[in-house]
Structures are given as structure tokens and as C-alpha cells.
Amino acid sequence: MYDTRISRRAALLGAGAVAAWVSNPARAMLQAAAQLPVPAFVDGLVAKMTLAEKAGQLTLMPAAWSGGTATALNPATQGSSFDTQLDEVRQGSITGVFNGNGAEMARRMQTAAMTQSRLKIPLLFAADVIHGHRTIFPVPVGEAASFEPDLAERTARMASYEAAAAGIDWTFAPMVDIARDQRWGRTMEGAGEDVLLGNLIAEARVRGFQGKDLKANDAMLACAKHFAAYGAAEAGLDYSTVDVSERTLREVYLPPFKAALDAGVLSFMASFNEISGVPSTGNEWLMRKLLRDEWGFEGFVVSDYTGDMEMIDHGFAQDLREAAKLAFLAGVDMSMTSGFYRQHLPELVEAGEVPVARVDELVRKVLAMKARLGLFEDPFRRIDAKREKTRSRTKAATALSREAGRKSIVLLKNQGDLLPLPKSGKKIAIIGPFAAGQHDLNGPWVVYGDQANATDLASGVRAAVADKASVTVTPGSGVEEPLAGGIEAAVAAAQAADVVLLAIGESETMSGEAQSRAEIVMPAPQQALAEAVAATGKPIVVVLKNGRALALQGAVANAPAILVTWFLGTETGNAIADVLFGAYSPSARLPCSFPRSPGQQPYYYAHKQTGRPNPSDDKLEPYKAHYRGIPNKALYPFGHGLTYGVIEYTDLQAAPKLAWDGDLSVSVRVSNRGKRAAEEVVQLYIRDRVASVTRPVRELKAFRKLALAPGQSETVTFKLRRDLLLFIGRDDKPTVEPGTFDLWVAPSAEAEGVHTTFELVR
Known part of the structure; x- marks a missing residue:
């Protein structure tokens, strides 16, 4: 269970920490420096280094x-x-x-x-350990669907336990970019569209990777990426331009980075994109004034892969030499892949264009980090071939992968209680390109995991049922191409079965970096397969494989049961089977909204209302804010997800006023009226009705996940304080104003749940 009251006092930009920095920068700097001491020997070592050796570091x-x-x-x-x-x-x-x-x-x-x-x-060894090393866990957006930051911390801890044994000191994770356009392929790598959930997952994964002691041989240095606003790329096109206000930057895209910093992260990665005309890799305001001066960051910043080189194509740097100079002076401490620093820094220093003192400062940071990782004491502390084998794919890691997998699965729809399925007495046809086979199980951004070690859907289902012969497998189509005779074979298989598991969606190569999609729909061959199978009239459970929210259409959207299974990793088939057959009641909720049409993108629940809102979803009025024929709502909104129980919200209790320096207790009765045990994610949303800067229609401020036995009820209580109502004002600083607020405790961002209002009074 998780209640955000416990761990965070503010949901926006770590506002208290920002205020502390602004009021007392010297103290904040001393505190940060105390967290990252520079060993005495470092200065002597730097004094011995040539310019070429410094550039090498x-x-x-x-x-x-x-x-x-x-x-x-x-x-x-x-x-x-x-x-x-x-x-x-x-x-x-x-x-x-x-x-x-x-x-x-x-x-x-x-x-x-x-x-x-x-x-x-000593050398520093880094790797992309994004969602597991040898044992693979769900893609991060799927894991975020669990709404369990503790789970994200535990999988990151296990990934670090495995990877550090292979000599890895540093991981390029977590990615903490907020993603509000599902066309963007890297949605799979983050925590979705919401700021609060993004903050909590960022903190958890940093703690998991870094552990309690960075010198430990099972700890890795974490890296918060991509700084900043990479998820705001225009039209969801990877590497594309970002042009947002400073207010939006501070309110939406920066908070997870500040959360990661507050959790102790000591490295950042610069993003590929530009912000308002300035590439992040050359953005001094971002890297120095904000990150170092305002936030007090004392770690180091690494460029993304050839990010400094790419400033030339951006039209920001004239040549290689200037690109190196701009990146260095902007505050990018380490160059990845291009080799520009070792090629050009010595010359730039000798020409007087780069101060040698700044070079020395950055080299000290890097050497201090190597010392913090224990590499000067024992350069081989993480390098042990025997340990690498004994720590890989342990029983504990496999069990955690299965737990994380089933906790990541979202039940979108379950008409007629089709799910869970009985383990015997039914003939099951698994149909679709992801029905069976050692492919597309681990998901994108897996460097070291082997598909051969992962369990596919067919294997998981057969292991769960009483009679393995009752399960048939038919591909029906390829992922993006038809198969000769595939639909005919699929229809025959469906007709011979009692229920169909339609395993469709995206391949690994359709999500991830450089995999933006203009149309986030089911590929045409799979949609045709779904229509043909649906025409048989057999009950269909759609088992989606996806790295982003999709616009579901036709027979896919109309299926009586739909599971979002993302890419679950090593225990894919077993985790899905646990949910299909009721060994586990689905408990995940959507971290990103599923649109009604791909043309709605970018769509996110925390949007503004506009001056011409449509008054009702039941009737679309002319000259109001909606697309032709569809309301300005999601098909399945952020926070949505069903269980095998029947959940009811009643008895909302909240005082009508919140005192300026007081707190407001909000309680609601949550009941499971069903016949099966269930887990519910109880979500608290607010809306500031009138403010000096317009506010979103809803904002998530707290949530709690609780388990309910059949017939059980529990009173859930939240505490609201003024700092949870902060927003970024006209001066681009956190503020809050007296006034009327709507409050919902609900099962999703667009569900009514139970509703009241309160007044913040000074």
C-alpha cells in the first residue's frame, strides 16, 4: 500500500527545497558539497595530469x-x-x-x-540497465502502472545486484521524462504522463540503483535522464524540437529530475532536444543556472550519445571545435561517444577560450565520483566473473520478475466477467503474432537479457491449465505483415475453441528510441485478424503487447475483455497467466491515457479546460472544444483499471475549509462488493477553480493502494495541506492562492468517484 502523504510534502518541483535554496544559497551549497566530498588526494592527482589526460577523464x-x-x-x-x-x-x-x-x-x-x-x-564502466540486466523486468511505463514505488525500487535494486557483479559501476537510468504524447516511442522508458507518479517512481528507482552505499559491490551510480523536457518533443517525434514556457517546464517536466536529485542521484544526462531554440547540450541556463546554482547539484552531467556533435546539425555550433566549446562551457561535464573533448579541449585551453580552472573543476568531480564508487580503494570491487554467474537469474530475481509482471498488467475491460478463466473445461485458442515464441518478450532497451530465458504466453498458459492439450496456438498474422493463409487458420482455431486469447500489439522494434509512430493504432494485418476472429462470435480476451498507450479500434476495442500487458520481461507468460486464471486479481492502473483516436495526441488528463468547454460528453455542441465526432475525453483515462472485485466509493468526509497553515482531513469509504479479493488504487484529485494562472481540470495529489477481501470495506484518509496546492505563478516561482477547490476521490482521472469542494482561506 502506498500513501503519498508519508513521503512527499509537495508534488510540484520540490517547492520547499527550491524555496530553501533561494532563501539561503550558501547553506544549500554547503549541504550539497557535504554530500559529495572531494578526497584530499584528488587535487594532487589533478596537478600531475596533462591537458590530454584531463580531457581523457x-x-x-x-x-x-x-x-x-x-x-x-x-x-x-x-x-x-x-x-x-x-x-x-x-x-x-x-x-x-x-x-x-x-x-x-x-x-x-x-x-x-x-x-x-x-x-x-581506475576506469568507470557504464551500461544501459533500463529495466533489468540478465533478469528482465517490465518496461518502466508498465512497472509504473503498478502504482507501487516500492516495487520500482526493488526491481532497480535487483538489477543493480546483477549488473554490478558484471563490473558495471553506472547505469543510464532512470529515465524520468514526462510523456504526454503517445506517438513518442520512449514513452516505454518512463513513468507516463503524471507529475506526481513520475516524481515517486524517479525517487524509488534512484534509491534502488544506488542502494545505501555507493561503494557496495551491488550498487551502481544512477543517472537521471534526459535533462530536460525530452518527452515534450513536438508531435511526439523523437529528437524533435521542444518549445514550452518556463512555467510548463517547471511545473511538468522538471519536477521528476528534482525528485531524483532529492533522492540522491549524482549524475544527469543532457537531452538531445533543444528548448526554445537552445539545444540542451549547449544550454547554460539549464545546466548551470538551474541545475547547479538554483538546485545545488554537485554531481556531473554527461552528454547523450553524440549530443555535442548534434549541435552542428541543430544549427547551433559551426563546427566540431565550437560544439565542444559550447557544450563544455554550458555545463556538460563529460562527452559521450563523439570524442570531442579529448580532441579539442587541450587546444581550447591553450587558446584561452576555455579556462583551465574549469577543466580542473570538472576533472575533480569525475575523480571524486570514482572515489565515491570505491574505485580508488579497489578498482576491481565490481569485477568478478564468478560473482557475475552466481548473481544472474537467481530464483529471487525470477520471482520478483513474475511479481512485477502481474502487478503491471492493467485490466481495461471485462464485460460479463469473462475473466478470470477457469483452469479446466475450456478449449483455449491463443491467436496472434505474440501467441508463442521466444521473441518480443523482454521489450525495448535490453542490452544483456536473452529472450531464450523468457517465458512466452503459450508456455505460461499451458503451465496454468489442467489439460495442456486444450490450448492451441495459431499466429494468424505477422506483426506488420499478413501471413499466407493466416486468417483462415485463425478463424478455424477460434471456431474450435471455447475462448480466444488474441495476442496482438507492438513488437519490440515499434517502441523505444527512434520509434515514434504517426498512427498509434493496431497494425493493419493484426486489425484484420481481430475482425475475422471476432466474426466467429467466440468470446475474446485481447492480450495487448505495447510500449505506449494505443488508440484501440473496431473488434479490438469491442472485445469483451482487454488486458494491457506491456512488455513484461523474463516472466511474461507466467505473469499473464496468473491474471488470466485468477491467481492474481489485476491491480495496475494506466500511467498514460488511451485516446479515442490517434488524432487526439497529445492527450493527457491534466489538460486545461479552455474558454469553450463542451458542457456534456453526451452531446457534442458546435463551437466548443472537441474534435469532430468525439468528446475531449480518453477512451481509457490515466488511473483507469479494473479488478476482479466490485469497488464502491461512499461516505466522503471533508471539512469545507482548509486553513492557510492547517491541514484538511479527507476520508472515503472504499468497499469491495464482489466475490473475489481485489486491490484498488484510491486516487485523490483536485482542481483550483480560479487562479491567476489557469489550472488543469484535475491534478493527482495523492493515492493509496489497498487490498480488500470480498465484502470488506476500509476507510481511506488523506491529509491535504497548502503546499500540495502550489502551482507555478506568473513570475515562474511556486505560489498558492486562496479560493475554491474541487476535490475528487476516484478510481481514475476522469471518473466521478465521490466529489466535494473546499475553500483555502488565509
Whole structure:
């Protein structure tokens, strides 16, 4: 169970911390510095370094010895052999590598650094450990659907336990970008569209990756990415322009980064996009004035893959040399992949265009971080081939993957209580491109996981039923192409069955980086398959595989039961079977709104009302804010999800006034009137009716997840305070104003639930 009252006093931008910084910057800086001390030996080491060696400490490169997956995940660059990279280590021209090939690779490289380089500075090994290392957990947006930050912390902790054993010191996660346009492929990598949920998941994953002691051999340095507003790319097009007001930036896109910082994250990654005409990699306001001066960040910032190079194509830098200079002076401390810093920083310093003092400052930061990770004390503390094997895919990790998987599955629809299915007495036809096979199980952004170790849907279903022969498998179509005779075979299979599991959706290559979709609908061959199977009249359970919200149409939308299963990782089939057959009552809720049409994008629940709202969803009036033929509502909104129970909200109790320095107790009776146990996510939303800056129609301020036995009721209580009503005012600073607020306690962002109003009084 989770009640946001316990862990956060403010939902917007860590407003209390911002206020503390503004009122007392010296104290805030001292506190931050105390968190990241620079060991005494670092200054002496920096004094011995040449400019080339200093530039090397600020240069991170892809591992030359890496697997095919790592190579495929990143754009093509000039490759180098492992022997060449070992020479770079000996010369001190790289600080470390990323996405390498395990403990043996790390051992050989670290041995070269510690025995053959001039200064014996240990290397830093990084990797994209996004949702698991060898054991794969649900994609982050799916895990966020659990509405359990504790679960996100536990899976990040397990990922760190596995990955650190393979020599990895640093992960490029969590991604904390708010995603409000489902066309954007990287929706799968974050926590969805809501700021509060995004904050809580960001905090949890940082704690999970970093553990209690960064020197521990099961801890990794976390990296909050992508700074900033990458999820606001125009039209959901990856790498595209971002142009938002500072208010929107501070109110929506920056808070999860501040939450990650407050949780102790010590590295940030610059985003690819520009903001209001300035690429983030060259944005001094973002990297220095906001991140360091205002927030007091004392860690380091790394560019994204060739991000400094890309300022040339942005039209912001004239050439390679200028790109290196702009990124460095803006506050990007480490260059990833381009090699620009080691190529151009020495020359820029000698020409007087970059102060050597700033170079020394950044090198100190990097060396201090290596010390914080324990690398100077023991450069091999995470490099152990035997430990790498014993920590991989343990029983505990597999069990956690299954738990996380079933807690991530959202039940959108369940007409006639079609689900859960009985374990015997029914013939089941699993139809669709994701019915069976070791493919598309782990999901996008998996560098080290093997599909061969994952359980597919058919295997999970057969393991759950009494008679394995009662289950048939028919592909019916490919993901984006028809199969000869596929529909005919699928129809025959459906006709011979009592119930159909229609396993359709997106492949791994349809979500993730560089996978923006103009039409977030079911691919045409799969839609045709769904229509043909539906025409048989057999009961259909749609089992969606997806990395984003989809616009469901036709037979897919009309199916009596729909499960959103995302990409669940290692235990995919078993987790889905747990929900299908009632071993687990679905408890997840949507972290992103499913639109009625792809043309609604970007759609998110916390939108503004406009001056011409449509007064009713039942009747669309002319000259009001809606698209032709559809209301300005989601098909399935943020927070929506069903259980196998019947949930009822009653007896809302709240005082009519909230005193300026007081609190308001809000309680509601939540009951399970069904015959099965259930878990409900009780959500509290508010709306500021009148403010000096217009406010969204609803904003999530707290939630609690609770388990209810059949017939059980529980009173859920929340505490509201003035700081939970803060917004970013006209001066781009947090403020709050007296006035009338609507309040809902409801099962989703667009459900009525129970409603009241209260007055904030000074």
C-alpha cells in the first residue's frame, strides 16, 4: 500500500527545497558539497595530469568489445578495436566505456589502467540497465502502472545486484521524462504522463540503483535522464524540437529530475532536444543556472550519445571545435561517444577560450565520483566473473520478475466477467503474432537479457491449465505483415475453441528510441485478424503487447475483455497467466491515457479546460472544444483499471475549509462488493477553480493502494495541506492562492468517484 502523504510534502518541483535554496544559497551549497566530498588526494592527482589526460577523464566511449545488442541499440559510429581501446586506456585518453561485454572485458581493461597507464586512474564502466540486466523486468511505463514505488525500487535494486557483479559501476537510468504524447516511442522508458507518479517512481528507482552505499559491490551510480523536457518533443517525434514556457517546464517536466536529485542521484544526462531554440547540450541556463546554482547539484552531467556533435546539425555550433566549446562551457561535464573533448579541449585551453580552472573543476568531480564508487580503494570491487554467474537469474530475481509482471498488467475491460478463466473445461485458442515464441518478450532497451530465458504466453498458459492439450496456438498474422493463409487458420482455431486469447500489439522494434509512430493504432494485418476472429462470435480476451498507450479500434476495442500487458520481461507468460486464471486479481492502473483516436495526441488528463468547454460528453455542441465526432475525453483515462472485485466509493468526509497553515482531513469509504479479493488504487484529485494562472481540470495529489477481501470495506484518509496546492505563478516561482477547490476521490482521472469542494482561506 502506498500513501503519498508519508513521503512527499509537495508534488510540484520540490517547492520547499527550491524555496530553501533561494532563501539561503550558501547553506544549500554547503549541504550539497557535504554530500559529495572531494578526497584530499584528488587535487594532487589533478596537478600531475596533462591537458590530454584531463580531457581523457571527461571522455566516455562505447565499449569496443560489446555484444550485437549493444551495437544495434546505438547509432553507427567510427568503431575501434579492443586493442586500440586498450591503448587509449594506457594513454589515459578515456575515463571509461559503456555497454561492454561483462566482467572479463572489464577485468582486462581495468588491469591495463592500473598497471600500464601513467597515473593509474581506475576506469568507470557504464551500461544501459533500463529495466533489468540478465533478469528482465517490465518496461518502466508498465512497472509504473503498478502504482507501487516500492516495487520500482526493488526491481532497480535487483538489477543493480546483477549488473554490478558484471563490473558495471553506472547505469543510464532512470529515465524520468514526462510523456504526454503517445506517438513518442520512449514513452516505454518512463513513468507516463503524471507529475506526481513520475516524481515517486524517479525517487524509488534512484534509491534502488544506488542502494545505501555507493561503494557496495551491488550498487551502481544512477543517472537521471534526459535533462530536460525530452518527452515534450513536438508531435511526439523523437529528437524533435521542444518549445514550452518556463512555467510548463517547471511545473511538468522538471519536477521528476528534482525528485531524483532529492533522492540522491549524482549524475544527469543532457537531452538531445533543444528548448526554445537552445539545444540542451549547449544550454547554460539549464545546466548551470538551474541545475547547479538554483538546485545545488554537485554531481556531473554527461552528454547523450553524440549530443555535442548534434549541435552542428541543430544549427547551433559551426563546427566540431565550437560544439565542444559550447557544450563544455554550458555545463556538460563529460562527452559521450563523439570524442570531442579529448580532441579539442587541450587546444581550447591553450587558446584561452576555455579556462583551465574549469577543466580542473570538472576533472575533480569525475575523480571524486570514482572515489565515491570505491574505485580508488579497489578498482576491481565490481569485477568478478564468478560473482557475475552466481548473481544472474537467481530464483529471487525470477520471482520478483513474475511479481512485477502481474502487478503491471492493467485490466481495461471485462464485460460479463469473462475473466478470470477457469483452469479446466475450456478449449483455449491463443491467436496472434505474440501467441508463442521466444521473441518480443523482454521489450525495448535490453542490452544483456536473452529472450531464450523468457517465458512466452503459450508456455505460461499451458503451465496454468489442467489439460495442456486444450490450448492451441495459431499466429494468424505477422506483426506488420499478413501471413499466407493466416486468417483462415485463425478463424478455424477460434471456431474450435471455447475462448480466444488474441495476442496482438507492438513488437519490440515499434517502441523505444527512434520509434515514434504517426498512427498509434493496431497494425493493419493484426486489425484484420481481430475482425475475422471476432466474426466467429467466440468470446475474446485481447492480450495487448505495447510500449505506449494505443488508440484501440473496431473488434479490438469491442472485445469483451482487454488486458494491457506491456512488455513484461523474463516472466511474461507466467505473469499473464496468473491474471488470466485468477491467481492474481489485476491491480495496475494506466500511467498514460488511451485516446479515442490517434488524432487526439497529445492527450493527457491534466489538460486545461479552455474558454469553450463542451458542457456534456453526451452531446457534442458546435463551437466548443472537441474534435469532430468525439468528446475531449480518453477512451481509457490515466488511473483507469479494473479488478476482479466490485469497488464502491461512499461516505466522503471533508471539512469545507482548509486553513492557510492547517491541514484538511479527507476520508472515503472504499468497499469491495464482489466475490473475489481485489486491490484498488484510491486516487485523490483536485482542481483550483480560479487562479491567476489557469489550472488543469484535475491534478493527482495523492493515492493509496489497498487490498480488500470480498465484502470488506476500509476507510481511506488523506491529509491535504497548502503546499500540495502550489502551482507555478506568473513570475515562474511556486505560489498558492486562496479560493475554491474541487476535490475528487476516484478510481481514475476522469471518473466521478465521490466529489466535494473546499475553500483555502488565509
